[in-house]
Amino acid sequence: MNALHALPEWAAILVALCLLAGALITLAGTIGLTRFPTFYQRIHAPTLGTSFGAAFILVASMIYFSVSEARPVLHELLILIFVTITTPITLMLLARAALYRDRAEGHDVAADAVEAERGETTGH
Amino acid sequence: MTSTILSLAISTSQLVLGIAMCLSCWRLIKGPRAQDRVLALDSLYLNAMLMLVTFGISTSQTIYFEAALVIGLLSFVATAALAKFLMRGEVIE
């Protein structure tokens, strides 16, 4: 196992803070995943991890490698962009699948959906 | 001094991410429905990916980045395929 590179003080503290913030936000997301009572509420919880949790940890990695190698290391941006593009797609597919399964079993959870424009009738 | 701060922060965040993985596993086992399990699996993939990034920092090796990218790709494909399976009962029509 390679040793940690010696970083200047400001960089080390910045990397440490970003890492801790990212890990704690991701943990909060999974706590939400275990705590919220219904599936449609639980689907919001992992987005905490995919938006800010991942962003903080990847920024920490970017700062660490950029400072220790003395050149900009930006390839973590790829993961960040990839995660922000793909999570909405997977969550959307999952939510639709859950809605479909609920409807197939006869209880339509979205039947009492609030209509945005009052008085307008939009059938499903 | 600075490297102790850094290594402490890295091990703490690995511990926190480990707890997050355990919580996801709990949801994966408990369910109650298939879509909950798929969601938990997705969250588990995400935590594993972030864990690999922290491993990359602690060993100063960029090889972990590729592993994290592959896990991210797999998570997308796996969750999309599972969601499709929940919807239709088969993956390829």
Add this chain to the structure above:
Amino acid sequence: MTRLFPYPLLWLSLLAMWLLLARSIDPGQLLLGAIVASLGCGAASALGLPRVRIRRFDLVLKLVALVLWDICRSNLAVLLLVLGRREPQSVFVTIPLELRDPNALAILACIITATPGSAWVSHSSTNNTVLVHVLDTGDGIAWAETIKRTYEALLLEIFR
């Protein structure tokens, strides 16, 4: 120009992706990246993807800033909700949309789902409405009005 490069944005982002993966900007890597990007664009035109036509590039920056700000705000809100004792009051909201462009709809879906606290559930193309699940709101109608006023208006302006 449009026949050689049917998807200029896709081409540029594929090239950027290749250079980031290769971690260098050598001429050789630039050439390889250009080949990869051209192959990707060829695949896209073989699939017949709808072309992106952005009219107002200045508004794109405004949209990005708005999205980042909203992600910050909603992250904090969901964080407090997860750690607090209060039960979230979730509602399903049906929003009628004026947006028709498939790319713009995809971007709106990504924005709504990427901000914690709201998730795009399904879109009905027959009457152009979208079903959104909001994690915690006192007034679903006011929430939908905000989405329509900010994001939809901006996207309509950009993709007009």
